Each structure stands twice: as structure tokens, then as C-alpha cells.
Amino acid sequence: MIKATMMGLVLAMAAVATAQAEPVTVKVWALDEPTRITETFAREFEARNPDVKIDVKLVNFANIVNDAVRAAATGTAPDITMIDNPEVALFASHNILLDLTPLLAQSKVIDRNDFYPGPIANSTWQGRIVAIPRGANTIALYYNADLFKEVGLNPDQPPRTWAELYDAARKLTDPAKHRYGLVFSAIASEEGTFQFLPWVQTAGADFDTLGSDGALRALQFWQKLVDDKVASPDVLVYRQNDATGQFAAGNAAMSISGPWELPTLQKDAHFTWRVALLPGETATSPRASALGEFANAIFKTSAHPAEAFRFLEYIYSQAARNWNEFGMLPANRSAAPQDPKWPDAYAVFVEQMKYARGRGPHPLWPQISKAIQTAIQSTLTHQSDARTALATAQASIDKILKK
Amino acid sequence: MISQLLKTLRDGDGFEAALVLAAIGYLLVFAAFPLVYNIVMSFQEVDMFSLASFDRPFRGLDNYRDLIQRPEAWEILRNTIIFVSCSVVFQLGLGFALALFFQLDFPGAGAIRGLFLAGWVMPGLVVGAIWKWIFAGDFGVLNYALHSAGLIDKNIFWLSDPAYALAAVTIANIWLGIPFNMILLSVGLAGIPEDIYEAAELDGANRWQRFMSITVPLMGSTLGAVISLGIIFTLQQFDLVAALTQGGPANASNIAQYWSWQMSFQTYEISAGSVVATLMIAVVVVVAAIYVRSVQHEHSA
Amino acid sequence: MKRSLLTGVAVVLAALYLFPVYWMFVTAMKTSGEIFQYPPAFWPASPHFQFRAVFASYNLGRYIWNSLLIATGTTAITIVLGTGAAYALAYVRGFAVNVALFAILMLQVLPPSLMVTPIFVAFNQVGLLEWPRVAVVLATAAKTLPFYIILCRATFTQVPRELRDAALVDGNSRVGAFLHIILPLARNGILITGVLVFLQSFGEYVYSRSLIADKELQTATVGLSTFLGADANDWVGLMTYSSLYVTPILLIFVVLQRRIVSGLTSGALK
Numbered sequence: 001m002i003k004a005t006m007m008g009l010v011l012a013m014a015a016v017a018t019a020q021a022e023p024v025t026v027k028v029w030a031l032d033e034p035t036r037i038t039e040t041f042a043r044e045f046e047a048r049n050p051d052v053k054i055d056v057k058l059v060n061f062a063n064i065v066n067d068a069v070r071a072a073a074t075g076t077a078p079d080i081t082m083i084d085n086p087e088v089a090l091f092a093s094h095n096i097l098l099d100l101t102p103l104l105a106q107s108k109v110i111d112r113n114d115f116y117p118g119p120i121a122n123s124t125w126q127g128r129i130v131a132i133p134r135g136a137n138t139i140a141l142y143y144n145a146d147l148f149k150e151v152g153l154n155p156d157q158p159p160r161t162w163a164e165l166y167d168a169a170r171k172l173t174d175p176a177k178h179r180y181g182l183v184f185s186a187i188a189s190e191e192g193t194f195q196f197l198p199w200v201q202t203a204g205a206d207f208d209t210l211g212s213d214g215a216l217r218a219l220q221f222w223q224k225l226v227d228d229k230v231a232s233p234d235v236l237v238y239r240q241n242d243a244t245g246q247f248a249a250g251n252a253a254m255s256i257s258g259p260w261e262l263p264t265l266q267k268d269a270h271f272t273w274r275v276a277l278l279p280g281e282t283a284t285s286p287r288a289s290a291l292g293e294f295a296n297a298i299f300k301t302s303a304h305p306a307e308a309f310r311f312l313e314y315i316y317s318q319a320a321r322n323w324n325e326f327g328m329l330p331a332n333r334s335a336a337p338q339d340p341k342w343p344d345a346y347a348v349f350v351e352q353m354k355y356a357r358g359r360g361p362h363p364l365w366p367q368i369s370k371a372i373q374t375a376i377q378s379t380l381t382h383q384s385d386a387r388t389a390l391a392t393a394q395a396s397i398d399k400i401l402k403k
Numbered sequence: 404m405i406s407q408l409l410k411t412l413r414d415g416d417g418f419e420a421a422l423v424l425a426a427i428g429y430l431l432v433f434a435a436f437p438l439v440y441n442i443v444m445s446f447q448e449v450d451m452f453s454l455a456s457f458d459r460p461f462r463g464l465d466n467y468r469d470l471i472q473r474p475e476a477w478e479i480l481r482n483t484i485i486f487v488s489c490s491v492v493f494q495l496g497l498g499f500a501l502a503l504f505f506q507l508d509f510p511g512a513g514a515i516r517g518l519f520l521a522g523w524v525m526p527g528l529v530v531g532a533i534w535k536w537i538f539a540g541d542f543g544v545l546n547y548a549l550h551s552a553g554l555i556d557k558n559i560f561w562l563s564d565p566a567y568a569l570a571a572v573t574i575a576n577i578w579l580g581i582p583f584n585m586i587l588l589s590v591g592l593a594g595i596p597e598d599i600y601e602a603a604e605l606d607g608a609n610r611w612q613r614f615m616s617i618t619v620p621l622m623g624s625t626l627g628a629v630i631s632l633g634i635i636f637t638l639q640q641f642d643l644v645a646a647l648t649q650g651g652p653a654n655a656s657n658i659a660q661y662w663s664w665q666m667s668f669q670t671y672e673i674s675a676g677s678v679v680a681t682l683m684i685a686v687v688v689v690v691a692a693i694y695v696r697s698v699q700h701e702h703s704a
Numbered sequence: 705m706k707r708s709l710l711t712g713v714a715v716v717l718a719a720l721y722l723f724p725v726y727w728m729f730v731t732a733m734k735t736s737g738e739i740f741q742y743p744p745a746f747w748p749a750s751p752h753f754q755f756r757a758v759f760a761s762y763n764l765g766r767y768i769w770n771s772l773l774i775a776t777g778t779t780a781i782t783i784v785l786g787t788g789a790a791y792a793l794a795y796v797r798g799f800a801v802n803v804a805l806f807a808i809l810m811l812q813v814l815p816p817s818l819m820v821t822p823i824f825v826a827f828n829q830v831g832l833l834e835w836p837r838v839a840v841v842l843a844t845a846a847k848t849l850p851f852y853i854i855l856c857r858a859t860f861t862q863v864p865r866e867l868r869d870a871a872l873v874d875g876n877s878r879v880g881a882f883l884h885i886i887l888p889l890a891r892n893g894i895l896i897t898g899v900l901v902f903l904q905s906f907g908e909y910v911y912s913r914s915l916i917a918d919k920e921l922q923t924a925t926v927g928l929s930t931f932l933g934a935d936a937n938d939w940v941g942l943m944t945y946s947s948l949y950v951t952p953i954l955l956i957f958v959v960l961q962r963r964i965v966s967g968l969t970s971g972a973l974k
Contacts, residue, residue: 032930034938057917060929066668067914070821073454074828090671094452178541178742188651189669234540236563236652241937249740251541268736367670378653381565392474418878419796422788423804426853429785433823433846434811440822441814455825501717509710517958518718521725523900524954526907526925528932529946532939533724533731542742544727578724583900586961587855590896594862621862628858631809632851639815664817680818684810691809695802 025053026308027078029068031294032058037326038082045314052307065090072096072299079302080311082294083131085122086190086359086369091297092125093363098298098305099128109313111332118291119331122358131295132312133331135322138289138356139195139240140348141165141279142247142265143254145272147172147179158276162221165254165279169230172253181230183243183252186222186376191240193359193369194290195256196222196376201288201357202280207368208401210375211394217281219379219386226380236377247273258292259349260327262342275345277352291356293328329353364400371396438684444677451671466674475654475662483638483659486573490637493577495630498584505585506592516589523582531646534575538562538647565655568648572656575643580636584629591625592618624698631694638683659683728950732943739939758944766920767927768949770837771906774923777841778905782848783898790856791882791890795868805854812850816910819843824914836916840923843911848901855900859893860886899957906953924949 030038042054057078059067065087071077072091083091091097104112112120112129119133145155151171159165169181185195199221200206203214225231232252235243240257241264247255248268256278265273278289296315298308319335322328329349330336340346359365375393378384384392445467448460470476505516522530537544540560549555561571595618603613619626641660644650650657650665657665659679667676731739733751758764789808793801823843824833832839863886871881887894909925916922931942 058919058930060913060932063913069451069671070454070824070914073452074825075455076828076833094450096452180541188649188653232541233560233563237535237648239937245736245740245937246541249542249737251740251742264736270737364671367672370665370670373651374653377651381563381652381655383565383653383655416796418882419792422792423801426785426789426849427804427807429781430808430811430846430849433842434819434850436826437814437819437822438811440825441818454821455828504710504717505714507710509707509714511711512714513962514958515711515714515718517961518954519721520903520957520961521722521950521954523903524907524950524957525725525728526928526946526950527909528925528928529728529942529950530724532942533727536731536739537724537727539740542740542744544723544744547743578721581721586896586900587858590859590893591862593892594859624861625858628854632854635809635813638813641815641817660815660818664815667818667821676818680814684813687810687813691806694809695806698805699802 023051023053024304024307025055026080026302026304026311027055027057028311029057029059029064029071029078029081031064031082032060033326035326040325041315041318042311044318045311048314049310052304052310054311072301075301077299077301079304079308080296080298082134083297084190084294085119085133085291086361086365088123088131088295088297089125089361089363089365092128092130096300097125097130098300098302100130100132100298100309101128103305103309104129107309107313110316111334114332114334116331116333116353116356118353118356118358119293119295122291122361123295123297125361131297132316133293133295134315135293135319135326135328136331136353136356137258137260137292137328138349138352139198139256139258139278139292140289140352141254141256141276142244142261142273143168143276144172144247144250145274147253147271155272155274158274159279160277161279161283161285162281166221166225166230169225169254170228173230175229178251180232180246180252182225182254182256183231183238183246184235184256185238185240185243186235186380187237187239188373188377189239190366190369192376193372194292195240196372197357197359198278198288198290199281202278202285204286207359207372208397209394210372210390210397214281215390216386219376219390222376223379223386233380236380259323259329259345262345263327266342275348277348278355287355289352289356291358293331362401364403367400368397371400441677441680442684444674445681447674449673449677451673454673462674466678470675470678475657478654479657479659479662482569482655482657485569486576486658487634487637489573490576490580490640491630491633494580494584494633494637497577498581498629499588501581501585502588502592505589516585519582519585521582522579527642528646530575530579531642534571534578534643535562535647538571538575540564562648563652565652568652568656572643572647572658575647576637576640579640579643580633583636584633587629588622588625591622595621627694627697631690634690635687638687725950725954728943729947732940732947734940736940754940754944755948758941759948762927762930762941762945764924764927764945764948767922767924770921771923771925774837774840774844774908774912775902775906777838778844778848778908779898779902781841781845782852782901783894785845786849786852787856787887787894788882790853791860791886793853794857794860795865805857808850808853812847816847816908819847820910820914823911827915833915833917836918836921839915840908840911843915844905844908848905851904852897852901855897856890856894859890859897862893863889896961899960903953903957 028038028042039056042056046052046054064082068081104110115133116136119136123129123131123133141158143158148155153168153171159168172181173179186192197207199218200215203218205212205214209215226233226235241261243255244257244261244264246252248265280287296312298305302308319330319332320337322330323337323346324341362368371393375389379386379389443457446461446463448462453459505512538561540546540558540563546558559567561567599617600613603617608616638660641664644656644658644661648656650661660683663676663679666672730748733753734745734748738745738748793805827833827839867885868881871885907925912923913926928942928945931938931945
């Protein structure tokens with residue numbers, strides 16, 4: 001906090017010194033988000049840095065990677081773009097991102113050792129830091145405390161293991177009331193992989209050991225949830241926010257999703273909801289959770305890398321606002337918010353963050369992810385049994401890893 | 404010399420030639436390049452960061468061989484054939500039936516027919532979202548209606564059951580295609596002079612005979628155009644798959660154009676995506692050839 | 705009696721067909737919880753309207769203006785270039801015509817989502833991206849032109865050749881025969897196809913999204929996509945926005961198509 005204030009002072013002084021010069025324009029591509037986070041930071045930064053103009057272009061989630069790649073290929077890249085953390089490796093492996101390691105070594109604002117290990121690992125390629133995580137996200141278990149009481153479950157003791165989760169889901173399922181015990185996302189997109197991997201990881205496996213028993217148990221557990229109708233078969237087409245929509249509407253009593261859902265739930269859920277850590281396979285299994293969120297990278301072609309980096313420093317300095325204003329956690333430890341909204345949920349997500357593991361990193365991550373999605377979907381619909389599906393996925397992933 | 408040229412342009416064969424060449428010239432400038440670009444990429448090893456240049460390693464038919472060996476290739480081919488043929492048959496059948504129906508003279512026919520244009524006006528994003536809710540297994544309106552009518556006693560998971568997913572996408576696509584077929588066939592029907600029917604009626608032809616001997620032949624060129632464009636449009640339908648099933652579950656509703664997009668833009672296997680696009684171009688070659696033949700037939704009739 | 709029965713049937717058919725449109729309107733008035741409720745609510749418990757708020761806060765007026773410009777430009781290019789070609793292809797025979805028809809059908813085969821990368825690369829090379837809306841118009845017209853030519857050609861084949869031959873005998877030039885005799889008779893098909901082209905280009909999304917970088921120049925369909933974010937979907941907002949923009953267009957074209965389809969061509973031919 002003190003650091004951030006000092007930073008502001010330093011910047012303000014620098015601004016006075018250079019106010020005469022023609023402002024430099026830094027082009028930034030950012031996600032189109034209702035919180036307008038990047039635009040907010042850009043206006044604040046400009047106010048303190050009259051020598052820099054930040055030109056923000058908003059791109060939607062589905063297209064940001066493709067647009068950035070196309071721009072890089074055609075020489076129309078911006079100075080800064082946002083990249084989803086599993087795809088940083090894709091850009092970095094083509095050597096088009098500016099190596100930020102030397103800048104970080106000199107930075108008085110960013111302390112690279114302050115980052116949680118997951119986010120910074122996914123922003124690192126071959127030992128060089130190529131992006132600055134703008135925040136971090138992970139998933140946990142949301143549950144409807146009112147319904148817990150109604151069916152005789154103790155809302156102060158949410159499920160901690162798969163077995164407890166299954167039992168709770170079973171009790172909470174009520175076909176007469178059109179209610180499932182649990183909802184999650186098994187969609188054929190990155191979101192499905194994001195939700196599935198923690199189950200594999202708590203069972204001792206990972207994306208490169210899908211043929212193992214742990215991965216098999218994870219997938220069979222998901223299959224059982226759907227087969228026994230404690231989760232809707234439509235989880236196959238639900239995005240995570242569709243899943244939360246079902247939870248908020250009372251169609252499901254528990255839901256797995258991240259902190260970005262908090263504003264929606266506050267608005268739409270007319271019951272007492274709480275958040276718990278994602279259950280492990282057993283009480284002694286390692287905990288695991290997914291790691292999400294975007295990172296900001298500077299293209300090598302940028303004509304104003306110093307100014308661009310200053311903007312990234314500013315974003316970093318504001319990370320304590322991430323939770324209350326922008327629905328995500330900070331990616332660095334020291335940026336804890338003073339007075340977090342939803343304090344109970346905040347405590348759970350911070351705890352969960354310790355177990356969050358990145359996907360990859362691998363430049364061909366999207367292909368690996370696709371193989372995992374196909375395994376999930378063909379198993380949950382019984383087009384294939386879990387063992388065969390995972391063996392097929394592992395075979396394709398092995399081929400990709402060998403490339 | 405120049406005045407001769409002007410004369411043929413104004414009042415000779417040059418006039419028609421110039422009209423056609425202007426349009427084809429435009430298309431060659433703006434539409435031929437992407438086609439060629441796709442075809443070239445299907446024979447190369449393409450890295451997504453080399454999109455701006457043609458200078459890439461040549462792989463010959465290897466990309467094609469790799470594609471055919473993928474386990475999902477045949478399922479997707481089968482899905483595409485079902486999707487296109489069912490879409491076109493039902494769009495045309497229902498569209499033609501509606502066009503004939505609204506041709507009957509009754510109060511409000513014109514205005515009510517116009518309402519069917521809604522399918523053409525609604526933005527793809529909205530159509531996708533609405534059909535997703537209609538088909539939803541747990542809270543969808545379709546299941547509710549079927550339930551209330553006593554047709555089902557267990558919910559059908561239209562989007563996540565491999566037995567139904569392709570049907571769901573096809574139904575939504577038929578809905579989208581009806582206005583196009585109906586409105587164009589209506590125009591065609593309005594162009595057939597009344598007195599031909601009257602003469603046939605005097606000759607004692609019944610409704611069906613009149614339909615087969617007058618309507619269908621006189622509508623020949625419109626039908627040919629609508630069918631061939633219908634096939635091409637269906638081969639371009641893409642938003643619906645993205646909104647409803649993402650080609651899932653596990654490719655059960657995946658079709659060629661979506662697969663091509665997935666490979667080019669999601670997993671960045673751009674060569675493979677271009678191979679699928681090139682194969683689709685090959686299919687359209689056949690459709691176009693059939694269309695041109697039907698046009699020749701129309702000349703000799 | 706029988707005729708009003710037919711009207712009844714027509715209303716039922718239209719009601720069935722329009723259900724998804726109705727669902728859009730109703731959803732715009734629901735709360736987000738009601739969207740997922742079972743049994744589904746065919747009318748919201750307490751309808752709430754946020755039409756005015758959505759219109760103002762999402763810059764909808766500006767977006768619709770851009771969409772209108774792009775649709776008008778696309779339709780203009782398509783009609784100017786396409787009508788003559790369609791006429792020529794309907795009246796001239798021979799191998800060259802077959803080749804031309806074949807080429808025209810072929811050139812629109814790929815979906816825009818697969819065309820957009822090469823178009824972006826090429827337009828960027830020649831500097832067309834400096835005029836993003838023009839770039840979208842040019843790219844979209846290449847998409848609509850084949851469609852328009854094939855359909856208009858079908859209309860021209862319904863105009864008897866004898867009329868043109870007679871006009872030529874009467875001393876008209878070919879240009880004159882086309883403009884004064886044939887064109888008025890085919891007006892019907894030209895207008896309806898033009899309307900379809902206009903509506904299609906009004907709803908264009910892929911090219912606008914990729915070729916237009918400046919938010920101020922963006923179209924209504926792209927504005928629509930901002931309701932579906934990475935983290936949250938504002939379904940009610942999305943449906944409100946699309947109701948706002950679909951309704952006026954639909955009403956205008958309901959009126960227009962009635963005049964066009966039941967227009968003068970069939971009368972003039974008698």
C-alpha cells in the first residue's frame with residue numbers, strides 16, 4: 001500500500017517534469033468487461049502521466065487471442081495485449097513478446113517475488129518473464145445454505161471430500177422441485193478443461209498422466225454425478241456462468257465457479273449462499289484448484305516499451321482494488337484488500353488460491369485441452385467408457401508433447 | 404476504334420459482356436483471394452504467426468492424409484451430410500408450402516407472410532441464445548410443451564444427448580432458412596400469370612395437375628437458384644453450432660464448417676482447418692455444376 | 705367464411721413460427737432468475753422494462769447508424785453491379801455464361817469466419833483498413849453479390865424474351881431495352897432480393913468485428929456481443945437491446961414486402 005502511494009508521488013513528479021513534451025500513445029487491447037477495468041486504469045494513469053495517452057481497444061473473450069495473433073502476423077500489433085494465462089506460452093514460444101525480466105529487475109513498483117507461484121509460472125517462458133499477471137482467479141464450491149438446512153445438512157460443515165460432496169448432492173437433489181444437487185461446467189471449451197483438471201489433480205494425476213488411475217477416478221466421479229442425476233446432463237453445454245445462473249435460479253443447490261460470479265449472485269440469488277473450498281478426493285488427498293485470469297504482455301514491436309511498462313506498473317500498483325471493484329483476486333500477496341466485500345467468500349478464495357495450479361504451460365495447450373474436453377464429453381454421454389476415452393486423450397497429448 | 408467500342412457497349416454484345424464482367428471483376432478482386440489463400444494453406448505447413456506471407460513449407464497432400472486419419476473425420480462427414488440434406492429439404496418443403504398457402508387470397512395474407520421475415524432479421528447471437536433456452540433439458544420450453552401434450556414423460560436433453568444434438572441444431576437452422584425460401588418462392592409464384600392457370604382449369608386439370616404441369620416448370624429457375632443457394636447457406640451456418648452445442652457432445656453435432664473453424668481458430672491447426680475448407684469448396688463445385696446444368700435445361704425448355 | 709378460416713390458419717402458423725421472437729421480447733422483461741425457471745414463465749410475474757436505459761447506456765443510436773451506413777453501402781454496390789449481370793446472364797446463352805454462373809456460385813462458398821483472415825491480411829496490405837467501414841462494405845458486398853445475382857437472374861428469366869426482342873425491333877438500343885422495358889418488369893424480384901441483402905448486411909458481424917477497430921465506428925451487432933462477456937452474461941440486457949433493434953426493422957419490412965410481393969409485375973404481364 002505504501003509502495004503504491006509512493007509510486008503515485010514519483011509518477012506525479014515525473015509528470016510535471018515532462019508535461020511539456022508531446023504525449024506518447026500506448027495502444028492497449030483489453031477484454032471487453034462490464035467492470036471496465038482497463039479503461040478505468042487507463043484514465044487514472046493518464047491523469048497522473050500527461051506524457052502518455054493510453055488508447056484502449058476492447059476485444060471480446062472469444063476473439064482476443066486470434067485477433068492478437070493476426071495483428072502480430074500483419075505488423076499491426078498494439079503495444080500491450082491481454083492474454084489468457086494458458087496461452088501466454090503460445091505467444092512467448094514465437095518470440096514476439098518483450099522480455100520483461102530486465103525491466104522487472106529495475107522496477108521500483110513490481111516485486112517479482114511477491115507473486116503467487118501459479119500466476120507467475122504461467123507468465124514465464126524458458127526462464128524469462130514475458131507477461132505481468134493482472135490478477136488471479138480460481139474456483140470453489142458455492143452452496144445454498146438455506147437448502148442445506150432444509151434437507152438436514154449442516155451449512156457450517158460443507159462437503160470436504162468427493163464422498164461427502166456426492167452424499168450432499170444426493171440429499172439436495174429433488175426432481176419434484178426441478179432441483180439438482182450440483183451444477184458445474186463440462187462444456188467443450190477451455191472452461192470445461194479448467195473445471196475438470198482440479199479433480200484430476202487432487203486424485204494425484206495431471207494433464208500428462210491421464211492414463212493413470214487418479215484421472216480415471218476423477219472422470220468416473222463426474223460420470224456418476226450425471227448418471228445418478230444429481231447433476232444435469234446439460235452440464236455438457238453450460239458455460240460457468242450458465243451454471244451459476246442455474247444455481248442462482250434455485251435449479252441447483254451447489255455450484256462450482258469463481259469469484260467473478262459474486263456480483264451476479266448478490267443481484268440474482270434470493271437465498272443465503274456461502275462458499276467452501278473445492279472438495280479433495282479424500283480427507284488426506286492433496287488440495288487442488290484451477291488457476292485463471294489474464295496477464296498483460298508487451299509486444300516486442302512496441303515503439304514505447306518504457307511507457308507501456310509504466311502502465312503495467314500502474315495496474316500492478318492497484319491490485320488491492322481487484323477484489324472489491326473487479327471481481328478477482330490480486331496475483332501478488334501484498335495486495336490484500338483492506339476491507340474486502342463478501343469477507344467469508346474472500347477468505348475461502350484466498351485459501352483456495354494457495355492450491356491453484358496453472359494449465360500447461362505449453363505452446364500447444366489448446367490442442368491438449370481439446371483432447372481432454374473430448375474425453376470428458378464422450379464419457380459423460382457414454383459414447384465411450386472412461387478408461388478408453390482417457391487413453392485416447394493421453395495418446396493424442398503424448399503426440400503433442402513430443403513435438 | 405473507340406467509338407466502335409462504345410457502340411458495342413451501348414448496343415451490342417459488349418453491353419451484356421460488360422455487365423457480367425463488372426460483377427465478376429469485383430468478385431475476383433474481393434472474394435477470389437480468400438479462396439486461393441485457403442487452398443494454398445491446405446498444402447502448406449502453416450504456423451499461425453506466418454499468416455501474412457505465402458512463403459511456408461510445402462507439404463503436398465500430407466495435410467489431407469492426416470485429416471482423413473483423424474478418428475472424428477467420418478463422423479463429422481456423416482453429420483454434415485445429414486445436416487445439409489435435412490436442412491435443405493425441410494426449408495424448401497416448408498417454405499414452398501407456406502408460399503403456396505399465402506398465395507391463396509385471404510384477408511391479411513400479405514402482412515402475416517411478412518412476419519416470417521423475422522427469422523432473417525434476428526441477429527445470430529440472439530437466435531442462438533433463444534434456441535439454447537428452448538432446447539434446454541431442464542427448463543426448456545420445448546420439453547415443457549411436449550410434456551404438456553403428453554408426448555414425452557422424461558425430459559429430452561436436446562443439446563447434451565448425442566442422439567438429439569444434431570437434430571436440435573438442424574431444427575434451429577430450418578427455422579432460420581424458412582423465410583428465405585418462402586419469400587423468394589412467393590415472388591416466383593407471383594410472377595406466374597393467372598391466365599395460364601385459368602386455361603388449364605378450363606381444360607379440366609385438377610389442382611395437383613396444375614401444380615405439377617404449370618407451377619413447378621415455371622418456377623424451375625427460381626427453384627434451382629433457391630436450392631443451390633440453400634445448400635451453400637447451410638454449408639456456411641456456423642453461429643448456431645457455436646451457440647448451441649459447440650459441436651458436442653464429443654463431436655456428435657459437429658459439422659464441417661464448424662470443425663474447420665475450431666481447428667483454425669481454437670486449436671490453431673490452420674493447415675487442417677484449411678483442408679476442410681478446401682474440401683467444402685470441392686463440394687460446392689459439384690453443387691455449382693448441377694446448378695449450371697439445370698440452367699441449361701431451362702434454356703432448352 | 706372460408707377466407708377468414710384461412711386467416712385463422714395463417715395466424716396460427718405465424719404464431720408458431722414467431723415463438724422465438726416472442727421469447728426474445730418476454731425475456732427482455734424478465735428477471736435473470738425467471739429465465740431459468742421451470743415451468744417456463746410465458747409472461748413475467750412483474751414485467752420490468754429497461755429499454756430506455758439500455759438504449760442510452762449502450763450507445764445504441766450510434767451503432768445503429770453505423771449499421772445503416774454499412775447496409776446501405778453494401779446494398780447499393782450489390783444492386784448496381786448485380787442487376788445488370790443478372791439480366792445479362794438470364795438473356796445470353798452459351799458456354800461463357802455457364803462459366804460465369806459457375807464462378808459466381810463458387811466465389812461465395814466459404815463462410816465469413818474463414819474468409820476474414822485473408823481479407824484482413826490483404827486489406828491491411830493495401831491500406832484499406834484506414835477506412836474501416838468502407839472495408840466492411842467492400843467485403844460484405846462480395847458476399848451478397850453472388851446471392852443477389854443468382855436470385856435476380858431467376859426473376860429475369862420470368863420476363864418473356866419476346867418483350868425484349870420486340871423492344872429492340874422497335875428501335876430501342878440494348879441499353880434502352882434493358883432500362884425501360886425489362887427493368888420495370890423485374891422490379892419486384894429486384895426489390896425483394898435487395899431487401900434481403902439489406903437485412904443480411906445490416907446483421908453482418910464477422911467482418912465488422914475484425915475490420916473495425918474504432919468503437920465509434922462499430923455496428924449494432926458488435927455492440928450486441930458486449931452483453932456476453934467472459935465472466936458474466938447479461939441475458940436480459942442482450943434481449944432488450946436486440947428487441948430494440950429488431951422491432952423497427954421488422955415492422956418496416958412487413959409493410960414493404962407486402963407492397964413488393966403483391967406488386968405490379970404480375971399485373972403488367974397480362
